[in-house]
Amino acid sequence: MSDTAGDPPYSAPSVRRIELLDLARGLALFAMASYHFCWDLEFFGYLEPGTSTQGLLKAYARLIAGSFLFLAGVSLVLAHGWRLRPAAFLKRLALVAGAAAMISLATFLAIPGSFIHFGILHAIAASSLIGLAFLRLPWLATLAIGVICLILPAVYRNEAFNPVWLSWVGLFTVPPRSNDFVPLLPWLGPFLIGMGLTGLAVSRGWTERLASVGTGASRAALATRFCGRHSLAFYLVHQPVLIALVWTFSQINPPPAPDPLPGFISECRISCEASSSVAFCNQFCSCVTDELLSQNLFQPFVTGRITQESDTRIPAIAEQCTARFK
Structure with missing residues (x-):
C-alpha cells in the first residue's frame, strides 16, 4: 500500500552505505572549515570587522548550516526508517549533545559575552529529538512542516522570545550576541x-x-568520504587547528591594530536589520555609538567589561535611541 494512503513512508533503513552521502557531508565540512578560516582571519585582525557576517560570506555560512541540518535529517531516516533503534539513537545523541555542551563551556570561558549557547551542534541535537515525532509520518507531511518552519520566523516574531533562555526557539525580535547562533527556527526546516x-x-x-x-x-x-564518516570528530578538531595556525602566523607577521568602531557599527546594523528597516538601523546604530562614546562606555562595552545585563546605562541608551527614531 502507498504511503500516501496513510502507511508509514518507509519501513526500514537501507543496509548499504551511500557513498554519495559521505561525500556530501565531507564537502560540507570542508566548506565549513573554509568559512571558519575567514572568521579566524577576521578575529585576528587580518580582515575588516564584519567581513564574515555580511554579504556573500553570510549567505555562504547559511548555506553551509542548511546543508548540515539537511544531511542530518537524511541520516536520521536512513539510520532508523520508521523502526527506531533506541540504543543507536541515544548513543549518537549523547555524542552530539555532549560535544555541544563542551563547546558552550569552552566558549563561555573564552568569550563569555558572546559564547555559543545554541550553535549548529545544539540545533542538530534538538532537531534529532523533534525528528523522532516525524519518522512515522508520511513524507509529504514532514516536507510541508519543514517548509513552514522555514517561513514562520519571517512572518511572526515576539519579544517574549528575546531572553537568552528562549532565544534558541528563533522567534525573537532582537537576536542574542553569539559567535555561532543557529536557532531552532528556521533551521529545523x-x-x-x-x-x-x-x-x-x-x-x-x-x-x-x-x-x-x-x-x-x-x-x-x-579523504572526503573519510571526513564525512567522521564528521563530529572533524568538527571538533578543525577550529582549534585553524586558530593555532592563524595564531602562529600572527606571531610572525602581526596584523595592524584594529579599530573597533567600524566592526561595532557593522554588527549593530546586522542585528538591527533582522527586525527593522535599513534606514532606522543606520540612525539607531549611529545614535547608540555616539552615546556610548560620549559617556565613555564604548571601550568597556566592546571589550566585554560591561554588558547590557551588568550596566543599566546600556539598555537605557538603546531605549533612548529607539524612541528618537521610531
Whole structure:
C-alpha cells in the first residue's frame, strides 16, 4: 500500500552505505572549515570587522548550516526508517549533545559575552529529538512542516522570545550576541525537508540506486568520504587547528591594530536589520555609538567589561535611541 494512503513512508533503513552521502557531508565540512578560516582571519585582525557576517560570506555560512541540518535529517531516516533503534539513537545523541555542551563551556570561558549557547551542534541535537515525532509520518507531511518552519520566523516574531533562555526557539525580535547562533527556527526546516525527501526516496526505492553509485577511488574522494564518516570528530578538531595556525602566523607577521568602531557599527546594523528597516538601523546604530562614546562606555562595552545585563546605562541608551527614531 502507498504511503500516501496513510502507511508509514518507509519501513526500514537501507543496509548499504551511500557513498554519495559521505561525500556530501565531507564537502560540507570542508566548506565549513573554509568559512571558519575567514572568521579566524577576521578575529585576528587580518580582515575588516564584519567581513564574515555580511554579504556573500553570510549567505555562504547559511548555506553551509542548511546543508548540515539537511544531511542530518537524511541520516536520521536512513539510520532508523520508521523502526527506531533506541540504543543507536541515544548513543549518537549523547555524542552530539555532549560535544555541544563542551563547546558552550569552552566558549563561555573564552568569550563569555558572546559564547555559543545554541550553535549548529545544539540545533542538530534538538532537531534529532523533534525528528523522532516525524519518522512515522508520511513524507509529504514532514516536507510541508519543514517548509513552514522555514517561513514562520519571517512572518511572526515576539519579544517574549528575546531572553537568552528562549532565544534558541528563533522567534525573537532582537537576536542574542553569539559567535555561532543557529536557532531552532528556521533551521529545523532543512532538517525536516531532508527527512521528507529521504522518506520519498526510500519509498520509491531510489536509495538503492544511490547506494550503487560510486564516488571514485582518488585520494581526494577517499579523504572526503573519510571526513564525512567522521564528521563530529572533524568538527571538533578543525577550529582549534585553524586558530593555532592563524595564531602562529600572527606571531610572525602581526596584523595592524584594529579599530573597533567600524566592526561595532557593522554588527549593530546586522542585528538591527533582522527586525527593522535599513534606514532606522543606520540612525539607531549611529545614535547608540555616539552615546556610548560620549559617556565613555564604548571601550568597556566592546571589550566585554560591561554588558547590557551588568550596566543599566546600556539598555537605557538603546531605549533612548529607539524612541528618537521610531
